[in-house]
Each structure stands twice: as C-alpha cells, then as structure tokens.
Amino acid sequence: MIRVILTDIEGTTSSISFVHDVLFPYAAEHLPEFIRKHWDSPEVSEQLDGVAKESGADREDAGALIEALQGWIREDRKATSLKALQGMVWEQGYQQGELNGHIYEDAAQYLQHWHDRGLRLYVYSSGSAKAQKLIFGFTTSGDFTPFFSGYFDTRIGGKREPEAYRNILEELGVEGATVLFLSDVEAELVAAEAAGMKTAWLIRDGDLPETERFVARDFAEVDAALLRKR
Secondary structure (H helix, E strand, O other), rough: OOEEEEOEOOOOOOOOOHHHHHHHHHHHHHHHHHHHHOOOEEEEEEEEHHHHHHHOOOOOOOHHHHHHHHHHHHHHHOHHHHHHHHHHHHHHHHHHHOOOOOHHHHHHHHHHHHOOOEEEEEEEEEOOOOHHHHHHOOOOEEEEHHHHEEEHHHHHHOOOHHHHHHHHHHHOOOOOOHEEEEEEOHHHHHHHHHHOOOOOOOOEOOOOOOOOOOEEEEEHEEEEEEEOOO
C-alpha cells in the first residue's frame, strides 16, 4: 500500500517553461549583483568555495566565479553550489513579489487531497531544498508548503542514481514498496524502481510512449489508477 508520495517538480508539478523561461533568466540577471553584495556572508561564501573547487576558478576572483556560474546556468548544470545560490536569489525575488511559482491545477488539487487523506508528501528535485520551498510557498494558487513533510535535493544523491533513492528510503524509514515516485524523466523512474519504489511517469504533453511502465497525463490519472483503493 502506498503511504508516501515523492514528487519531482519540473514537468511534474510545475511547468518546465516556468523554470527555464522565468527562474533561470532571473537568476542569471540578478546573480552577479547578489554575489558581490553578499560576498562576505558565511552562507554565500560557503557556496562560492564549492564553485571555486568545482570550476577551478580563483576563489578571490568574483568575476571568474560569476562567469563559471553563468556558464553552468546556460548548461543547466546540476551543481549543488549553483542550485544553492540560485535558491538565495530566487528567495529575494519571491519575497519582493517579482516571482510567483507555477503549479499545475491538478497538482494543486491532488497534493492537498493526498495530504488530507493521510499520505506523507515529499519533494525530490535537482533544485535546492530552499528553491523547492519557495516555488511551493509562493505559487499563484497559494502556499503549499504545509502539505509537505520534507524536501530532498542533490545532496542526497543524483536523481538518476539508485543509491539516492535508497538514501531517501533510509532517511524516511520506510519500505520502497510503500513509496510512489512521480517524475517526467524515465531515467529517474528507472533509478527509483531499482531502489524498490513504485513509480508513475508524468507525460503532460505530446505522444505517449509505448511502454509497460505506468504513464499518466496528470495527477487525477495517478490517483484513479494507483491510489483510489486506499
């Protein structure tokens, strides 16, 4: 029986275009000023240490570090230090009212519905835990953070690595068969299944693939097929 739902964000609960056309450009525009303004902040400094180590840039050269980060944004690189810094910049944007998180109508409906039915909800995304809380905390449909019990990012492991899902199960203290993972990326589903989780492949647009894996257009289909018997 499914007792826990673990969900991706981009392409699953929220539009891919929102992330790529709104969040990434916002970070690219505001990151340079943010880094220079908060250069001596311990929180920022820690992440810049990581940028320097991973990129090989001079730790004391702000321009080189910013250039590395801008390149990573263009590549959509899953660097933990980048994701953490983006989360800080987005927090500023959300709090100033310049950003509002996108959430699909069906996702908004069923996240609340599943929470009210006693399911434990968690997020697993390549974006930092801070960024995850922001996108759900400042959506155009309200604050959804009260429905979630926790957030996982790449610090737990890469999303295409079975070990990451085993780490999540260990942290949650549950069996894999009690967890349903929702994602729009098949490779992530394969990794979750290797750890023993149940999965649902969200394909919101385009043709459906020929596959034996469970595929859904939206959360209503997930609920009807996998969760309604609870």
